[in-house]
Amino acid sequence: MxxxxxxxxxxxxxxxxxxxxxxxxxxxxxxxxxxxxxxxxxxxxxxxxxxxxxxxxxxxxxxxxxxxxxxxxxxxxxxxxxxxxxxxxxxxxxxxxxxPKIAYLTFDDGPGPHTYQILQVLKEHGINASFFVVGAKAEEQPDLVRAQFQAGHAVLPHTYSHKYSEIYASKDAFLNDLHRVEHTITSILGFAVPKIFRFPGGVTNAVASRAVMTGIVKQLHGEGYIYADWNASAADTAIGRNKDTELGNILNASQDKNEVVILCHDIQPDTHTLDMLGELIKTMKARGFIFKTFRDISDEEIYRLSAVGTINLNLEKLLGN
Incomplete structure (x- = not known):
């Protein structure tokens, strides 16, 4: 076991x-x-x-x-x-x-209360102008905007809101405003507008910071935009003006110039600008000027305006060149 x-x-x-x-x-x-x-x-x-x-x-x-x-x-x-x-x-x-001596008659901020009468005066004198419109106002009077274009005038972007503090708050804020007014005009006319616009207050406006303005200009320059300023102003937003002071402002600023971009507004409630318009056209013609618009401007004319600082003013300075 x-x-x-x-x-x-x-x-x-x-x-x-x-x-x-x-x-x-x-x-x-x-x-x-x-x-x-x-x-x-x-x-x-x-x-x-x-x-x-x-x-x-x-x-x-x-x-x-x-x-x-x-x-x-x-x-x-x-x-x-x-x-x-x-x-x-x-x-x-x-x-x-x-x-030729060329005058570009421009109107900002409309369409306004006297835009239709301005169109009648322009027709009577056989000239066309450039209207830098405010999108919000264009939406209120689309038929008038179409009439401007159909009469041979340039209809171009200025701003949608014209609220300086908002549109110049940043580069993106400005671009959004510009694209909105472009879209508004395109919707009214049925086709895209040229890449020519005017800064509210001009490129040297006192609202936008240099950094914001430089960013805006770089962006738009890269996208092929042209911004138009002016070298003769009616100063028709000044206090105490009348049709004679407005006319004198333009004629004095036009002395000894061959390229003149005239700034007026078609949004004022009074008729001073409307009242002096016919005499302005006759006097400028008598001085040898022909009238053109930014709708029919040639490349050579763009370069000529560039040389006198009314197209892309301060571009090189803002871009740091």
Missing amino acids: EKQSLTIIAAFMIVIMLVNSAFAFYTDRKIRKITNDIQSTRIQLQEKDKQIKQLNDAVTEKDKQINFQKDEIHKLNKLLQSKRGKWAEALAMRGRITG
Whole structure:
């Protein structure tokens, strides 16, 4: 009996040893596999690291190329601006010698209470003008806006709201306002308007900060916009004015000029501007001026206006060129 028990114990011990050996063998194989997997993963990670480094190096090289190209484009743009400036000066000089004297009669902030009568005066004298409209007012009188265009006048964006503190609060605020008035005019006329507009208060207005104005100009210049200022104003928003002072303001400012952009408004409740308009047109014609609009302006005329500072005034200064 005792011998049988020892045999059983011995057999049990052998089984345990066999199980341990099998487990040890399995564990060793498992560890080896895990070790191999880890090593393989490390190799793969190292390869991925190499690929990432190569990609980073490629991106860095592309960035260098892009920056180089940007620098080259900037240099070319500066050169182009310089060439255009010189060309504009040459064209302006040639215009002073041989070209016609051109007056661009412009009206801001309408349509207003006397816009229709102004159209009648312009028709009587056989000339066209440029109307830089306020979008909110254009929405109130769409038929009048269409009549302006159908009569041959330029209908161009000025502002939607004309609320200086809001539109000049930031670059985005201004662009939203400009695009809104563009959309308004396009909806009324049925087609997109040219990228010519007038800043409320002009590019040198006293409301917008230099940083905001520079951001606006850079954005619009890059999109091909032209902004029109003026070099002769009726000053028809001043206190104490009358038709004679308005007429005198324009005629005095037009002396010795071959390119004149005249600023008037068609939003005033009085009739001073309307009353002096016929005499202004006759006097300017007598001085040898022809009247054109920003609707039919040529590239050469744009460059001529650029040279005298009524188109894209202070562009190079604002862009830091």
